[in-house]
Amino acid sequence: xxxxxxxxxxxxxxxxxxxxxxxxxxxxxxxxxxxxxxxxxxxxxxxxxxxxxxxxxxxxxxxxxxxxxxxxxxxxxxxxxxxxxxxxxxxxxxxxxxxxxxxxxxxxxxxxxxxxxxxxxxxxxxxxxxxxxxxxxxxxxxxxxxxxxxxxxxxxxxxxxxxxxxxxxxxxxxxxxxxxxxxxxxxxxxxxxxxxxxxxxxxxxxxxxxxxxxxxxxxxxxxxxxxxxxxxxxxxxxxxxxxxxx
Amino acid sequence: xxxxxxxxxxxxxxxxxxxxxxxxxxxxxxxxxxxxxxxxxxxxxxxxxxxxxxxxxxxxxxxxxxxxxxxxxxxxxxxxxxxxxxxxxxxxxxxxxxxxxxxxxxxxxxxxxxxxxxxxxxxxxxxxxxxxxxxxxxxxxxxxxxxxxxxxxxxxxxxxxxxxxxxxxxxxxxxxxxxxxxxxxxxxxxxxxxxxxxxxxxxxxxxxxxxxxxxxxxxxxxxxxxxxxxxxxxxxxxxxxxxxxxxxxxxxxxxxxxxxxxxxxxxxxxxxxxxxxxxxxxxxxxxxxxxxxxxxxxxxxxxxxxxxxxxxxxxxxxxxxxxxxxxxxxxxxxxxxxxxxxxxxxxxxxxxxxxxxxxxxxxxxxxxxxxxxxxxxxxxxxxxxxxxxxxxxxxxxxxxxxxxxxxxxxxxxxxxxxxxxxxxxxxx
Ligand SMILES: Nc1ncnc2c1ncn2[C@@H]1O[C@H](COP(=O)(O)OP(=O)(O)OP(=O)(O)O)[C@@H](O)[C@H]1O
Ligand SMILES: [Mg+2]
Numbered sequence: 071x072x073x074x075x076x077x078x079x080x081x082x083x084x085x086x087x088x089x090x091x092x093x094x095x096x097x098x099x100x101x102x103x104x105x106x107x108x109x110x111x112x113x114x115x116x117x118x119x120x121x122x123x124x125x126x127x128x129x130x131x132x133x134x135x136x137x138x139x140x141x142x143x144x145x146x147x148x149x150x151x152x153x154x155x156x157x158x159x160x161x162x163x164x165x166x167x168x169x170x171x172x173x174x175x176x177x178x179x180x181x182x183x184x185x186x187x188x189x190x191x192x193x194x195x196x197x198x199x200x201x202x203x204x205x206x207x208x209x210x211x212x213x214x215x216x217x218x219x220x221x222x223x224x225x226x227x228x229x230x231x232x233x234x235x236x237x238x239x240x241x242x243x244x245x246x247x248x249x250x251x252x253x254x255x256x257x258x259x260x261x262x263x264x265x266x267x268x269x270x271x272x273x274x275x276x277x278x279x280x281x282x283x284x285x286x287x288x289x290x291x292x293x294x295x296x297x298x299x300x301x302x303x304x305x306x307x308x309x310x311x312x313x314x315x316x
Numbered sequence: 317x318x319x320x321x322x323x324x325x326x327x328x329x330x331x332x333x334x335x336x337x338x339x340x341x342x343x344x345x346x347x348x349x350x351x352x353x354x355x356x357x358x359x360x361x362x363x364x365x366x367x368x369x370x371x372x373x374x375x376x377x378x379x380x381x382x383x384x385x386x387x388x389x390x391x392x393x394x395x396x397x398x399x400x401x402x403x404x405x406x407x408x409x410x411x412x413x414x415x416x417x418x419x420x421x422x423x424x425x426x427x428x429x430x431x432x433x434x435x436x437x438x439x440x441x442x443x444x445x446x447x448x449x450x451x452x453x454x455x456x457x458x459x460x461x462x463x464x465x466x467x468x469x470x471x472x473x474x475x476x477x478x479x480x481x482x483x484x485x486x487x488x489x490x491x492x493x494x495x496x497x498x499x500x501x502x503x504x505x506x507x508x509x510x511x512x513x514x515x516x517x518x519x520x521x522x523x524x525x526x527x528x529x530x531x532x533x534x535x536x537x538x539x540x541x542x543x544x545x546x547x548x549x550x551x552x553x554x555x556x557x558x559x560x561x562x563x564x565x566x567x568x569x570x571x572x573x574x575x576x577x578x579x580x581x582x583x584x585x586x587x588x589x590x591x592x593x594x595x596x597x598x599x600x601x602x603x604x605x606x607x608x609x610x611x612x613x614x615x616x617x618x619x620x621x622x623x624x625x626x627x628x629x630x631x632x633x634x635x636x637x638x639x640x641x642x643x644x645x646x647x648x649x650x651x652x653x654x655x656x657x658x659x660x661x662x663x664x665x666x667x668x669x670x671x672x673x674x675x676x677x678x679x680x681x682x683x684x685x686x687x688x689x690x691x692x693x694x695x696x697x698x699x700x701x702x703x704x705x706x707x708x709x710x711x712x713x714x715x716x717x718x719x720x721x722x723x724x725x726x727x728x729x730x731x732x733x734x735x736x737x738x739x740x741x742x743x744x
Contacts, residue, residue: 084734121554124730143558151554157547159327161334173323174555215551 080129091282107279113262121151150224164199189221209240320557328569350584354591382427413443537639541648626712637723662688
């Protein structure tokens, strides 16, 4: 299997703060890979580097063999990124927003229409897509944005806490969509989350990240048995606890 | 134009045109306000002229009753003055003009004094109530009439004492014929009328230019901050569009709007100028103002448009550059609040006086500010002094390129996401 994401020794320093302290991991094609860790662990920073928004202080990262630092434009053609906090243009309707975003990826009307059609299905928002996005609830907006992220059939979907702050019904919908989309299209997904239940349900493999460092990597089952924990939450507490103790 | 840029520009322009603040503030306001002001000036001066040429009421306390008093009253009546004779003491008489109006007191012995070759004195009391222009016009009219009457008296005295003489050549032995020389050609127009027109043009143009500039800068500065605040920028930075295209999309979008505003402005300004110059035309007879150089030539308007556009583009580039660093809309607006100062500077300095009369150091500062050139251009419409304007266009081009370079620098690095404009140093 091809490696879609390769991250080596990523370091990111902000003035007076080291957000990433040597992150290394790989994501295989078709995999759903989860980054889990407490607030401020460096999840968003890692994803932003991969999404070409910020540059690492040192280290290396590539997506499908393209260097995220030097081949930003090439990388942007392969990925689709759902930021942790994202909005849609408030004076566009959901449909207009989807069409606008799709037209950056495709040249012909037919492909654009195809992408919008698939987004309509993914979002499950139906008629409400005709309303201005300023009318949407948080959950609806998140569904629209996830649909936008997936509609362009990216090689790699980068989802930063796709369900945080949503109620059970919206979160449930989003999780199911992500899982089935990845399975149907063989899409590689890199996801960050606080929700261990979600991670256990979605992810083939996870990396536990704390204070800018990766502490453990493996499948949820492997990690659970390694730390003889009942669930991922226990595992997480044990691992993070060890890390802080050491 | 690359596809990504085209899409972004279309979205930007649509967004901006949907914003009522921009439509009204940048396009409708200037397009309406100048013609309205021209019309207001015409209407108010027109109605003033009408009122002040109507019958003038004058209260008269005639204590003289002699022939000269009779002649004054007759003269005034012939000149559309309504005489109201009052009696009693002068203290009582003066009450008549407490609410405005004119009281003339002809003291006892006036006729006798004048007829015997001595000077006679009359008193005029102008009542003020509203301190309006009309009250002062009435006063001017009254003293004008009395001057006219004095003239008649003088002429009578001359022909009485110097038989056979022409009173005119005694009264005005020196005939002063004033002409204004414009571009080397003498024109039959008084220097006062001329400077008034030039000042009025130099005043209004810059004011409107300033308003449009400020609004356009706010548009540009907030355009990126809006995306930050609405959390749409982060997504935009990860779609397959180059950073420069995003930046230029913002710039071209706000330039397009600014261009519309400029066109609206130049048209409104042209209309305004023609409406005030037409007023002057009627007041000085059938003088061909265009040939005098008072109606600006088309190339003058072209240059004005060009400098306006240049100033807008450089202002927008500057605003965009600074706005890129702002965290949110409020931040962007406060940055613009600071940058607005150099926009006011040229307008204030040049409204009051000429570039040449300013100290050298201030001249240098003004020439360094791109917004000086539209002001100069609107003055050069009449003076025809285009050289500094052309130099200014070249300067503005460099200024714009440089600021855009800075904006691109900021925008192509992660500063656009992580940078913040803070006035206090961050504590480490
Ligand atoms: N622009 C910035 N300037 C300075 N420090 C920053 C900046 N962005 C992030 N940081 C710091 O970097 C560290 C990692 O932040 P990051 O957002 O990656 O954490 P996270 O794992 O996504 O946390 P959360 O679960 O709360 O989203 C934090 O300590 C944060 O304060
Ligand atoms: Mg985060």
